[in-house]
Amino acid sequence: MGLLAGRTALVTGGSRGLGRAICVALAREGAAVAFNYSKDEEAAAETLRGIEACGVRGWSFKVSVLDRVGMQALVKQVEKDAGKIDILVNNAGIGQVVPLALMEEEDWDRVMDTNVKGAFIATKAVLRGMVREKRGRILNIGSLAGVKMMQAPVHYSAAKAALKGFTEALAKEIGRYGITVNCLAPGVLDEGVSGNLPAARRDEYLRHCALGRLGTCEEVADFAAMLVSDRNSFMNGATVVLDGGV
Amino acid sequence: MDCQSCAPPELRKDKPHTFLLHEPTTCGTCGVGLEGRVVLRGADAVMLKLCTTCGPSEAVLSTDAEGYLAAFLARGERPAGATGDHLFKHTTSTCPKCLTLVPAEVVIRADSRVYFRKDCATCGPSEALVSEDAAYYVRAYAFARAGTEPLKFAAEVEHGCPTDCGTCNDHEQHTCLPIIEVTDHCNLECPICIVNNQYSNHIEVATFGSIIDTLIRNEGQCESVALSGGEPTSHPKILELIAAAQRPEIGRVVVITNGLRLGKDRDFARALKASGCYVGLQLDGFTADTHEKIRGRDLVAEKDAALAALKELDIPTQLIFVATRGVNEHQIGQVVELFLREDHILSLNFQPAAFTGLGGGAFAHDPMDRLTIPGVIKAIAAQTNGALRYEDFFPLPCSHPQCVSLTYLLRLDDGRHLPFARFVDFKRYGTLLRSSATLPATAEMESTLQDLMYDVFSQQDDIPEAPAVLAALKRALGVMFPERQLSPQQAITIGERQAKSIFLHHYMDRHDFDLERLRKCCHHYPQIDGRIMPACGFNMFHRGAAKGKDTQLAPWGRKPWTTGGDGQIRLSVVT
Incomplete structure (x- = not known):
């Protein structure tokens, strides 16, 4: 029996990259998995197939994480079908390699909205059920760029640092309801948001990484599955760095 | 608790x-x-x-x-x-x-x-x-919840309850509400009066100050101190007494009055307003016949005048309604309506009549057919068109749970008030079930309101008016816990505009006296000799009027301060 047998999870931004890997990892551990995505229907279908291949139920919703009403409807639908949502992984996020000098206000807003406001909207939507159940696991996908000084876009680093604060304040506020909130901060991975990094920056990372390689989405996803399982019951408000040793 | x-x-x-x-x-x-x-x-x-x-x-x-x-x-x-x-x-x-x-x-x-x-x-x-x-x-x-000990007890255990009173270290609750009787003069002679006015003494300001000292020494802090009597506004130095009670350790000073002076002397009313005190206005009805039966004469015009002064000057007010079977129980809904309508009226206190004292001890009554707390709650429910229900009220664990029942009503943003019981399980929220007439801005209350908000938030599909409740809780949290320090007085003032309360407090008499209830009494009469006397024990055994005039004192009974024919105060003054 998997670590998450009988649980239901919602992963935001689950159609591609790390989001997809997390969906499949959770499914492999026995959780029924719902995810949302905003654009790529073909990729979403592939994720859904990956979930269902694990023998669990999957749901796929084409809803932006910034669509409050849509996210609430998504949550209601999953709760209606599965009874409850036990796990939320706030994964949806975007990056953009641009120096501050060239960064437009719209760039800033887009990155901050998707990475931070999206987590707020998804969390508020699932929180009602978790408080009712007096149980829940919320995992925010942060970034090493939000924890350490790195050569990374300012708005992206700021957004990921905001998620760390979001994690800590929320963990304090809702711990009394048996809900844990943690943040997983990966280093540079070989696909997903990191895939857009210029080669020079990837090389710089490799120079500083003790393991001398980039991480994989599967490595992060497997660890995420453990973090939201009952095996990880006392961690709360923590930001865990997974970076190969930088 | x-x-x-x-x-x-x-x-x-x-x-x-x-x-x-x-x-x-x-x-x-x-x-x-x-x-x-x-x-x-x-x-x-x-x-x-x-x-x-x-x-x-x-x-x-x-x-x-x-x-x-x-x-x-x-x-x-x-x-x-x-x-x-x-x-x-x-x-x-x-x-x-x-x-x-x-x-x-x-x-x-x-x-x-x-x-x-x-x-x-x-x-x-x-x-x-x-x-x-x-x-x-x-x-x-x-x-039932654990009581709290005062910092210092006023008496030692020797023979047990109630003879050692008071209060000794076997008493189960500290003094939540001290009621200081500042005079035994009155401008009414109420047929239902529970004290024993001898028209002999106004307390000296210095003596009153020594009682406040004792309270602070014994209790540390008091949320409220009530000045009673007699009619306290008949005390020639009432404003000095109020000022003497306004110490940093005391949250609010409440003057319990029949309102006669307040209604006819606007300068005095303004002085009361300026003093920062609260007023507990005795209001037991709205018609001449109810006043005549309970208070001895038609007071309709005088009560209206007092209410008008309180409203005009926006003096924070508590209404006190002595509910008496066959006399004024049909006007209970009317006083609730008044209470809900006026912003300056913060709480409403129903007291099912206790047949003790110079008037009350002799008041015609049937001990087998009288109003008790459940009877008053039923009358409230029946006379308020659904605004309040029987299920909205809960026993107060702070005192003995048979002594007091209460409900809190959250002020919604549109001005209506909704009983907390409609959206919260009171048993889970002990913090709300206190003797406090309003919501105090304490750290514990902040945590409680936040819990409550999450409860409503998580179950809003099942709770009527959930969005309005959440908006009101958001407002209350915002103003009660701003990002700045509040003084204790500010914390009280802000909190009391967020919710109203209705209390029902059934004082005991010779028929329903229950030593068990006395054991956890938290409404106390501080005496000038340093005793802090649980109210009903004092009324029954020490006041000398439990059955009306010429009631024989219990062997251990000690009367309150009076000046005898020699002009001397009978009990020694605390130092």
């Missing part, structure tokens, strides 16, 4: 147990009969005994406190088809004729009411109605 509305928790400590009830027992050493005190301590139910010969002792009744409580509550279920009286428990009451303490059987009858059955060796048997709803009465025990 820790009264954090009255003082920070680090100042006063909880009792090490939850006082539950009194039961007859025997001294384990000499075998003499005693009235034991059953408390829940940790996982145990324990009988605490005080033998005047052998001293204190205790015996474990059960190692399953929860099971003991459940079994006790089950005793309150009258078996289906039962005939005759169903014995629920025992306590100690008083003979209504000679006022001697006598054993009482607490019985539930087929009419689902609770009665005391007593038998005085001198005067013979008697009975008295205690509660009009046995289910409420029994369930109230489930609300």
Whole structure:
């Protein structure tokens, strides 16, 4: 029996990259998995197939994480079908390699909205059920760029640092309801948001990484599955760095 | 229960147990009969005994406190088809004729009411109605919570309750509300009056100050101090007394008044407003006949004048309504309507009539058919068109749960008020069930309101008006806990505009006196000799008017301060 047998999870931004890997990892551990995505229907279908291949139920919703009403409807639908949502992984996020000098206000807003406001909207939507159940696991996908000084876009680093604060304040506020909130901060991975990094920056990372390689989405996803399982019951408000040793 | 509305928790400590009830027992050493005190301590139910010969002792009744409580509550279920009286428990009451303490059987009858059955060796048997709803009465025990100890007790345990009063370290609750009687002069002679005005004395300001000193020494802080009488506004130095009570350790000073001077002397009303005190206005009805029966004459115009002054000057007000069977119970809805309509009226206190005192002791009544707390709640529900329901009210665990019932009403943003019970399980929120008339802005209250908000948030599909409740809670949290320090007075002032409260407090008399209730009384009369006297014990045994004029004092009774014919105060003044 998997670590998450009988649980239901919602992963935001689950159609591609790390989001997809997390969906499949959770499914492999026995959780029924719902995810949302905003654009790529073909990729979403592939994720859904990956979930269902694990023998669990999957749901796929084409809803932006910034669509409050849509996210609430998504949550209601999953709760209606599965009874409850036990796990939320706030994964949806975007990056953009641009120096501050060239960064437009719209760039800033887009990155901050998707990475931070999206987590707020998804969390508020699932929180009602978790408080009712007096149980829940919320995992925010942060970034090493939000924890350490790195050569990374300012708005992206700021957004990921905001998620760390979001994690800590929320963990304090809702711990009394048996809900844990943690943040997983990966280093540079070989696909997903990191895939857009210029080669020079990837090389710089490799120079500083003790393991001398980039991480994989599967490595992060497997660890995420453990973090939201009952095996990880006392961690709360923590930001865990997974970076190969930088 | 820790009264954090009255003082920070680090100042006063909880009792090490939850006082539950009194039961007859025997001294384990000499075998003499005693009235034991059953408390829940940790996982145990324990009988605490005080033998005047052998001293204190205790015996474990059960190692399953929860099971003991459940079994006790089950005793309150009258078996289906039962005939005759169903014995629920025992306590100690008083003979209504000679006022001697006598054993009482607490019985539930087929009419689902609770009665005391007593038998005085001198005067013979008697009975008295205690509660009009046995289910409420029994369930109230489930609300019992540990009391809080004062920093300093005013008396030592020697002979036991009530003779050592007060209060001694066997008393189960500190002083939540001190009521200081500042004069025994009055401008009315009310047929229902529960005191014993001798028209002999106005308290000296310095003596009053020494009482405040004693309170602060014993209690640390007090959320409220009430000035009563007599009619306190007949005291020539009432404004000086108010000023003397306004110390940093005291949250609010409340002047309990019939309102006559307030209504006719606008300069005085303005001075009261300027003093920052609160007013507890006696208002028992709206028609000449009700006033005549309860207060001795038609007061309609004078009460209207007092209400107008309070409204015009926006003086924070509590209404006090003595509810009396067959006299004014039909006007209960009207006073609730007034209370809900006016922003400056913060709380409403119903007092089912107690037949004690110079007036009340002789007031015509039937001890078997009188208003009790459940009867008043039923009248509120019946006369308010659904604004309030029977289920909106809960026993207050701070005092003995049979003494006080209350509800809080959250002020919605559109000006309406919604009882908290409509959206919260009161039993889970002990913080709300306090003797405080308003929501104090304490750290514990912040946590409670936040919990409450999450409860409503998570169940909003099932809660009527959930969005309005959430908006009101958001407003309350915002103003009560801003990102700046509030003084204790500011915290009270802001909190009291977020919610209103209705309290029902049933003072006892010679018919329904219950020593068990007295044990946890938290409304106390501080005396100039340093005693802090639980109100009903004082009225019954010390005031000298439990049956009206010429009531004989109990052997241990000590009258309040009066100046005798020689002009001397009878009791020594505390130093």
